[in-house]
Amino acid sequence: MSLMDCHNKGPGILAVIWSLTGVTTIFVAIRIYIRFFMIRNAGTDDYIMLGSLFLTLSNAGMTTANVRMGYGKHQKYLEESTVERIILINTISFAVGIASFTVPKFAVTSLLTRILIPSRAQRIWLWSLLGITAAVSLTCIFVLFNQCDPPRAAWERRLAREGQAKCHDMWILIKIAILNAVLSAFVDFYLAIYPSTVLMKLHMPLGKRLALCAALGMGTVAAAMAIVKSTEFPDMASQDDFTYDTAELVMWTIVESNVIILASCIPTLQPILDLTLRGAPFRTRGPQGKETNYNSAFHFTGVKTNRRSDRSATHLESQESILDEHQKNSHPLGAIIRTDDVSVEYNSRSTQNLPDRHTTWHIG
Structure with missing residues (x-):
């Protein structure tokens, strides 16, 4: 085995992202089947979730194309033209990745406001929080594509070295990206904990309350993923080994978006579970x-x-x-x-x- 094979993160990254993305796709397909065909009561959150899955699949697809070109390997083993194409696709995938973990939050919020029926003040707070998150995400995408003049110098880095372009300090983008990750983690955590504050007040057995809180609280896992991802952002400043150093950042971005989608799907799968366990999902004994x-x-x-x-x-x-x-x-x-x-x-x-x-x- 060559040295290059020993230091190739690509295959491992693809194994992680496609395994998780495959599971997510199955869960979304089941959710859509339930909402559109079983109970015929699809909501706005279902359509948003389909868009979120499309973004995640697109991100995974671009990462796969990059890995085939050499992403995940040390940059010294790749030709400069290949590195430029990888960085270009990587820049686009970063933008798609930001959208892929931001958009699902709107689906989660739409679901919670529908099933928990919060007060007007609480609804304003929830959607304002989402608005701030979206604004920071859009700012991050804007800075990502405008860090250099001309913008193509962000991936054609030889232009800056040759004095044909001027680029801002990469740490400006990194700090905004870290802020976005921390805010994303906070929102995921809040959306996971908020249902518990409502459900624990209901008059029902404690075990059932805890089960429902757990089903609606899976977003805490997504919050943890966002925190882990934020530790990878300093690697974006890498100039000498970008294709190797930033590989985990792409992986954690896709993992985070998948976990958010899974968290929003789990509470909607009860009819399928009931069908599996009882054989009759919509019948029960009455008086x-x-x-x-x-x-x-x-x-x-x-x-x-x-x-x-x-x-x-x-x-x-x-x-x-x-x-x-x-x-x-x-x-x-x-x-x-x-x-x-x-x-x-x-x-x-x-x-x-x-x-x-x-x-x-x-x-x-």
């Missing part, structure tokens, strides 16, 4: 043993309270479901609403010792 439609991705029973007096007894059962209160004619998966089933019973006895009279109202 008197009758079958009714299974209308929730997560179906929980809350606390029952009893109050009795001489004349009345009231039983209150609360259920919390992920439903869509705005789409009454479609499958009701999509938002959390509260349904109260109240049974009021009273017994009245006349003074003439007549048989007991029993009347029941059921309010659904």
Whole structure:
């Protein structure tokens, strides 16, 4: 085995990104099948997720093309023209990579605002946070393509060496990229923790609350990936071995975008899980043993309270479901609403010792 083969990161990078991207593609395909065909209640977040997957696949495709040209190998083993093509494609893939981990956040936020129904102030805060993140990401992309005059000097680096171009200090771009990564990590973490602050207040068994919080909180993994990625940015300043030093940065960027997409897909897969485990994803037993439609991705029973007096007894059962209160004619998966089933019973006895009279109202 030659020295070049011993120091080639390319095959390992491709193994990681395509393994994860393959899993992500499968999860998105299942999500789309559920939302478009099983429950026929696709939302804006589903379309955004399709766009996010396209960006991730594009980034993985460009990285694959680069690896075939020699990306991941030490620069000294490559011809200068090859290095220039690699840096050009790498610059484009960096821009696509920034979009690929920014766009999914809009899908996650759209999903959360639909199923958790936050207050107006909370919605403003969530979307403002997303707006700031998008602005920083666009700034990073702008600086990426305008770090040199003319811009092509960013990949044709001989122009700067020959005095035909002027480039800004690379650390300006690196600092903005680190800021973008840290902000991205914060947003991912916030979007993962925010559902827990709502769900833990619901009246349902603790185990079920924790399971739902875990399903909606997978974004914490994406936040960790963003932090790991931020440690790789200083390698962008590499001038002598760019094709080798920046390889992990590309890998972690694709890993982060995949994890965000996976995190947003997991909460939507309950119907498939129910089909696998029970064989009937949308049927459940209702009152008197009758079958009714299974209308929730997560179906929980809350606390029952009893109050009795001489004349009345009231039983209150609360259920919390992920439903869509705005789409009454479609499958009701999509938002959390509260349904109260109240049974009021009273017994009245006349003074003439007549048989007991029993009347029941059921309010659904």
